[in-house]
Amino acid sequence: MEMNNSARGGKIYLDYAATTPVDAEVLKTMLPYFSSEFGNASSLHSFGRNAADAVTAARESAACFFKCTSEEIIFTSGATESNNLAIKGVLRAYNKNKKNSGKKPHIITTVFEHSCVLKTCQKLEKEGSAEVTYLPVYSDGIIKVSDLEKAIKENTLLVTVMYVNNEIGTVQPIAQIGKVIKKHNSKLLDTKYQILFHTDATQAVAYFDINVKRLGVDLLSMSSHKIYGPKGVGMLLVKKGTKITQIQDGGAQEFALRAGTLNSTGIIGLGKAIEVLEKNKQKEIKKIKELRDYLIKKVLKEIPSVRLNGSRSKRSPNNANFSFSDVEGESLLLYLDAEGIAVSTGSACSSGSLSPSHVLLALGLKPEQAHGSLRVTLGKYTTKKELVIFVAKLKKVLEKLRKVSGELLKEYYSKKK
Ligand SMILES: Cc1ncc(COP(=O)(O)O)c(C=O)c1O
Structure with a gap:
């Protein structure tokens, strides 16, 4: 059985670094x-x-x-x-x-x-x-x-x-x-x-x-x-x-x-x-890498004030980690979840701690950049169609959140400096 979108009740899973479904x-x-x-x-x-x-x-x-x-x-x-x-x-x-x-x-x-x-x-x-x-x-x-x-x-x-x-x-x-x-x-x-x-x-x-x-x-x-x-x-x-x-x-x-x-x-x-992995490894790497490159390109091109965290070339074929300015990662995650999309963030609540990700801070990101991060990880069941839907929903959610909290966040972080 292919684990497709309908097998997940129409939801889109983009958190394969957290865990994967059993084959x-x-x-x-x-x-x-x-x-x-x-x-x-x-x-x-x-x-x-x-x-x-x-x-x-x-x-x-x-x-x-x-x-x-x-x-x-x-x-x-x-x-x-x-x-x-x-x-x-x-x-x-x-x-x-x-x-x-x-x-x-x-x-x-x-x-x-x-x-x-x-x-x-x-x-x-x-x-x-x-x-x-x-x-x-x-x-x-x-x-x-x-x-x-x-x-x-x-x-x-x-x-x-x-x-x-x-x-x-x-x-x-x-x-x-x-x-x-x-x-x-x-x-x-x-x-x-x-x-x-x-x-x-x-x-x-x-x-x-x-x-x-x-x-x-x-x-x-x-x-x-x-x-x-x-x-x-x-x-x-x-x-x-x-x-x-x-x-x-x-x-x-x-x-x-x-x-x-x-x-x-x-x-x-x-x-x-x-x-199973050994049998399909090279084929899957190729497919997932192409999808990841498509995703990174599309997000960086179509969404304003975003950065890709970590090397673009020396990274896992399934990983894209972005920081979006003027937004909190966990709000993004929860709004996307409400839209039926599962991703992860290195920021506060989702990781069960109050401080931003030690990984992103170690790269030299400012706390507000680390707080606005989203980890999108692909897997063998990911399709291009899912990524198209993801980016469209991401744009919509970002626009809404930036309107609501963008100014407040800017003010909050400028006072902290
Ligand atoms: C790099 C790395 N090390 C260790 C672990 C912990 O693995 P486990 O869930 O099997 O204990 C994880 C899980 O997310 C991981 O990504």
């Missing part, structure tokens, strides 16, 4: 594992073995896609858990090594990571368990490899840099960073300070090279629900030999790295989602 083939594959094949993959009887066999097949599909071995795949509950496991697990393994006692490890990350990475790093820093360097991001939404090289210290244990930013879709030079770290590590005689490289590839898997060998990463996080798989399941890829310890105690599942009964139904869905 029909994926759903079909998962269904028996909710009922007749309900066994616990750790059980030794036939019910368990059937579930375990299907999990093994999913693991093999994933290993083939990421170009790693099955043993390097750790199934988790999603990218939040994968990121926590990567950072805390590496730190825990470091602290368990008596040789390291009294030596505080150093982590390098960026100012515009997803909150699950940022908050983890901030917490470790606050607790006194790690020193953290937050690399700046420039107006194009991309970090500089030279900044990273300069930030490396003798006690640097981990570099964690996201592959594609979830708000502005900009692509970070992961393979280049991988080379820098490899070169640095090759010069070290004492292996205990080898730098490990982790990337949060959650928003990259569907659109970019994900071969872990070419990227030169030791750890990679991803999430199923961003690639038309079910929610609540993801993976952490852990290169063989990486010093990492489990962070939650319990059973010995997932090569003793992630305790807890396997979400076998979810894992089987994720395996199928990867197979």
Whole structure:
């Protein structure tokens, strides 16, 4: 079944970076594992073995896609858990090594990571368990490899840099960073300070090279629900030999790295989602990129006082992030929602916080520009017709909102200066 506009009750969904609908083939594959094949993959009887066999097949599909071995795949509950496991697990393994006692490890990350990475790093820093360097991001939404090289210290244990930013879709030079770290590590005689490289590839898997060998990463996080798989399941890829310890105690599942009964139904869905993605990836990238370019061109041409946030070329094929002047992003979002269109904003209420997006501020946007932002993300079911309707409704809503609140907002921000 194609997920078309009518399948969504006539509504237009343009928030594929938040989540994606489960692909029909994926759903079909998962269904028996909710009922007749309900066994616990750790059980030794036939019910368990059937579930375990299907999990093994999913693991093999994933290993083939990421170009790693099955043993390097750790199934988790999603990218939040994968990121926590990567950072805390590496730190825990470091602290368990008596040789390291009294030596505080150093982590390098960026100012515009997803909150699950940022908050983890901030917490470790606050607790006194790690020193953290937050690399700046420039107006194009991309970090500089030279900044990273300069930030490396003798006690640097981990570099964690996201592959594609979830708000502005900009692509970070992961393979280049991988080379820098490899070169640095090759010069070290004492292996205990080898730098490990982790990337949060959650928003990259569907659109970019994900071969872990070419990227030169030791750890990679991803999430199923961003690639038309079910929610609540993801993976952490852990290169063989990486010093990492489990962070939650319990059973010995997932090569003793992630305790807890396997979400076998979810894992089987994720395996199928990867197979479907692999089959259609290049075709979909081409189609979505064309639609995105059409959207960006049309919005910049037809709407006054708007800017595109982040590099125009080094961005995900499915992402367009705009800032509209004299308007609040959340008002825009709610008015568009009332028109049957779902988008996202990095501004206040929608993200559950009172401050504007840390990502947009990190790019150097003024708070009023960050507040007036809209993230439009496309997916495999997006059509040109939907984008035509979206732009027409956006124009209408913007005109209305700017008339009502434009002057008030101008006054408010000029007083704040
Ligand atoms: C870049 C990035 N990292 C991590 C996450 C968290 O993923 P999950 O929902 O699987 O926990 C997201 C989800 O939006 C994301 O976009």
